[in-house]
Each structure stands twice: as structure tokens, then as C-alpha cells.
Amino acid sequence: MNKDLLEYLEKVNAQEEQILRHEKPVLSYFVKGENSTVFDSGTVMAPMTMIDILKQPRFVPLPDHSHNYLELIYMCSGSTTHIINTRSELTLKEDELLFLPQGTSHSVSAAGYHDISVSFAILPAFLQYPLSMLREDTLLRRFILQVSENDKTECEFLHFHLQDMPEAKNLLENMTRILLKRRRNSRQILQATMGVLLLDLSGRTYKITVGSPSSYEEKIVLDALRYIETEYQTASLADFCERQGKPDYYISRLMKRYFPYTFTQYLQKRRLLQAAYLLTETKDPIESIILDIGYENSSHFHRLFKTTYGMTPKEYRKRFTMTEWPMFDA
Incomplete structure (x- = not known):
């Protein structure tokens, strides 16, 4: 990732400062309702948007939770350990990308200062145009189609290894920049960028670790x-x-x-x-x-x-x- 962007993301933000002061339980910043463990799109995303970005909080662990949206976690530097659906342990390393569909739960280990990851929160409606760009019946296309239709997915997660995929990394960096500096027509640009990213990933079956296949x-x-x-x-x-x-x-x-x-x-x-x-x-x-x-x-x-x-x-x-x-x- 670009050095300047990484340095920007490394800075302790207001949410992390509040979490460090232990003002309230860490999940309460993301859920809707006192006893909920579901990250809510209405809480974590800006109004009237179909995609948004969050920097995953550091220094404290994230307890087990799920989401009512598709979450893409991109590890910009360092690593974090995830326990998915309470049984599958996965260490997400630098330049790796994790797709978590709605309903899949996971917990995250406490991240250190240099363990930087961003999370893309994506509503199903956002995926319609990127999905239209995928013509071949691939594992990724079926996964995105099921997510876009709010259906149960074949896999609990998809884990992509992007270390030698510079184009995919550049696309994720561009999406990060666009979401940090929203401008006119951002949604259309983001949908097109997401489509190109999915096309690049679709042809890289050998770069995927598939979570808990159904059979x-x-x-x-x-x-x-x-x-x-x-x-x-x-x-x-x-x-x-x-x-x-x-x-x-x-x-x-x-x-x-x-x-x-x-x-x-x-x-x-x-x-x-x-x-x-x-x-x-x-x-x-x-x-x-x-x-x-x-x-x-x-x-x-x-x-x-x-x-x-x-x-x-x-x-x-x-x-x-x-x-x-x-x-x-x-």
C-alpha cells in the first residue's frame, strides 16, 4: 500500500481513542441495540450509501459478531487472527482479502499499532452492476450472486492471497481512497472498480482458500x-x-x-x-x-x-x- 495512505491509516482515530478509554463495550460502536452482536449497516455506514469503509479498531479484541451486509476485510499491513463461526481459525496477513457474507460470525484478535486493516461494508444492491460484469460461472460469481440475493452462500468465507497480484491491490487502494474522500459519482466509480476487482479475482482460483465447503x-x-x-x-x-x-x-x-x-x-x-x-x-x-x-x-x-x-x-x-x-x- 502507498506509504502516505498507510501512515494516514496508522494514526489513532477518535473511535480508537474512545475504545482505549473503555468508555463502553467495543461492540456497541457497531451494533443496533444493547444486547445485539450484529454489526448493523445503519450504524456503521453513512446515510444513503451502499458501500462504506471502516478501519478495524486496534489494541483490543473484537468479540464474536456477525454483519447484516457483505464485509470485505483487506489487511494493509501486519496480521490479525480471526475465528470464523467459532470453529475455523484464520490468520489474515498483509495483502490478503477476506470475504465474509451476511450471517457469518467471527471474532478478531487484538491488533497492534502496525496491524492495519480496512473493512468494506457492502449492501446487496451495490453488487448488481459488478455482478453483471462477471460472465463465467465461477465460484466467486456464485458467491457474489448468493450474497446479492441474500441467499445462504456455498462457503462461509473466501480468503484471497494477493501478494503477487498488483492490479488487485491497486484496485483496493483506489477504493479506499475514493471512500475516504467521497466525491460526486463516487458510487458509479466504486461499482466499476469493484467489477474489475471481481473479474481479476475470478480467474485466480488457486489464490482462494475456501471456508467450510458445503460438501x-x-x-x-x-x-x-x-x-x-x-x-x-x-x-x-x-x-x-x-x-x-x-x-x-x-x-x-x-x-x-x-x-x-x-x-x-x-x-x-x-x-x-x-x-x-x-x-x-x-x-x-x-x-x-x-x-x-x-x-x-x-x-x-x-x-x-x-x-x-x-x-x-x-x-x-x-x-x-x-x-x-x-x-x-x-
């Missing part, structure tokens, strides 16, 4: 997606089945039940996406790219690529490369 079967599917994302060059259905100790027909059936692609279709999609990236972002010869992404049959790759993108790899590189460099022959 053992869904966990296997998520393991398959992470396996493909991280080992696409050498991945195969046979190898994954051997690791899981399950027959291939069982894994294939699960993929069809919980995911819009078969194992082989998603592996092909991941390899072609990587090929498209390498064609526009590197000077590598096309034949080298084909081998790099895990294909040995050049003719097969060219046929798949043209079917998917409607042009040859050479045509794709020429059309979408931003920087001029000598083209390589196919």
Missing part, C-alpha cells in the same frame, strides 16, 4: 481447479485421480455436477489463456509457447486456438500486442 465433493472440485491452475503444463486427469485416490469417472462426474466445464475442458481453457497471455506479453516464438503450456502436438494446438479465438496465434499476437516488436513465424 466433501465440492472440496474435491476446488482441489481440481487449484491443481489445474498451478500445474497446467503437466496436469492430467489420470495424475489428479491418482493423487486423490479416486477413479476418473468419479472425478469427471463431480466436475460436471459442480462446475460448468469438465476436467479436460477446464485444463484446455487454462492452457489457451496462458498461450494468449504469452503471445501478447512476451517475445517467445509460438512453437516455444506451445511446448511451455503443455502441448506437444502443434497442429492440435493451432486448431484449438483458432476454434477458441477465431484467429491463428500469429494473427492474435499481431492484433493484441501493445508493444511493437518483430513478429515470429508460426
Whole structure:
């Protein structure tokens, strides 16, 4: 995070000063009603807004509580420990992002001076436009759709690791700045920024830790997606089945039940996406790219690529490369 912004967030604010003086129970600053443990949107958010930002209070622990809105917690520096639904312990580290849907409860350890996190409070209505930008049926899209419709989500939480995702970190920093300095058209800008952030996160299945999947079967599917994302060059259905100790027909059936692609279709999609990236972002010869992404049959790759993108790899590189460099022959 930008040094100036981080220094601003590190300053002890008025709420933290009150909490340190123990003037009233810490939850009372966020809930509606004396005995409530539900963080209330009407209490924590500015009037007539659908998204707002809070700096999570430091120096004292936050007792177990839930929210009547979607909470995104971004750890700007340091770390904090969360106990989710009284059973799942998670340490949120710098440059990690935690999605907590309505109804999920958590407690938070006492944060030190340099343990800085911001919390985005988001009402379901805010998510309609960002959701419209998500076309593929991914785990994240299903999660956001369920949150936007106030339905019970498949997962108790989503935990994203953004350490090597500079674009996502920049988007979160921009949202933080906009919310700290509200201006005209802020909501539209924030919705567009959120949409781009969700698009970036949607393609990073291997960057997600999923909380308490609703079934053992869904966990296997998520393991398959992470396996493909991280080992696409050498991945195969046979190898994954051997690791899981399950027959291939069982894994294939699960993929069809919980995911819009078969194992082989998603592996092909991941390899072609990587090929498209390498064609526009590197000077590598096309034949080298084909081998790099895990294909040995050049003719097969060219046929798949043209079917998917409607042009040859050479045509794709020429059309979408931003920087001029000598083209390589196919």
C-alpha cells in the first residue's frame, strides 16, 4: 500500500481513542441495540450509501459478531487472527482479502499499532452492476450472486492471497481512497472498480482458500481447479485421480455436477489463456509457447486456438500486442 495512505491509516482515530478509554463495550460502536452482536449497516455506514469503509479498531479484541451486509476485510499491513463461526481459525496477513457474507460470525484478535486493516461494508444492491460484469460461472460469481440475493452462500468465507497480484491491490487502494474522500459519482466509480476487482479475482482460483465447503465433493472440485491452475503444463486427469485416490469417472462426474466445464475442458481453457497471455506479453516464438503450456502436438494446438479465438496465434499476437516488436513465424 502507498506509504502516505498507510501512515494516514496508522494514526489513532477518535473511535480508537474512545475504545482505549473503555468508555463502553467495543461492540456497541457497531451494533443496533444493547444486547445485539450484529454489526448493523445503519450504524456503521453513512446515510444513503451502499458501500462504506471502516478501519478495524486496534489494541483490543473484537468479540464474536456477525454483519447484516457483505464485509470485505483487506489487511494493509501486519496480521490479525480471526475465528470464523467459532470453529475455523484464520490468520489474515498483509495483502490478503477476506470475504465474509451476511450471517457469518467471527471474532478478531487484538491488533497492534502496525496491524492495519480496512473493512468494506457492502449492501446487496451495490453488487448488481459488478455482478453483471462477471460472465463465467465461477465460484466467486456464485458467491457474489448468493450474497446479492441474500441467499445462504456455498462457503462461509473466501480468503484471497494477493501478494503477487498488483492490479488487485491497486484496485483496493483506489477504493479506499475514493471512500475516504467521497466525491460526486463516487458510487458509479466504486461499482466499476469493484467489477474489475471481481473479474481479476475470478480467474485466480488457486489464490482462494475456501471456508467450510458445503460438501466433501465440492472440496474435491476446488482441489481440481487449484491443481489445474498451478500445474497446467503437466496436469492430467489420470495424475489428479491418482493423487486423490479416486477413479476418473468419479472425478469427471463431480466436475460436471459442480462446475460448468469438465476436467479436460477446464485444463484446455487454462492452457489457451496462458498461450494468449504469452503471445501478447512476451517475445517467445509460438512453437516455444506451445511446448511451455503443455502441448506437444502443434497442429492440435493451432486448431484449438483458432476454434477458441477465431484467429491463428500469429494473427492474435499481431492484433493484441501493445508493444511493437518483430513478429515470429508460426
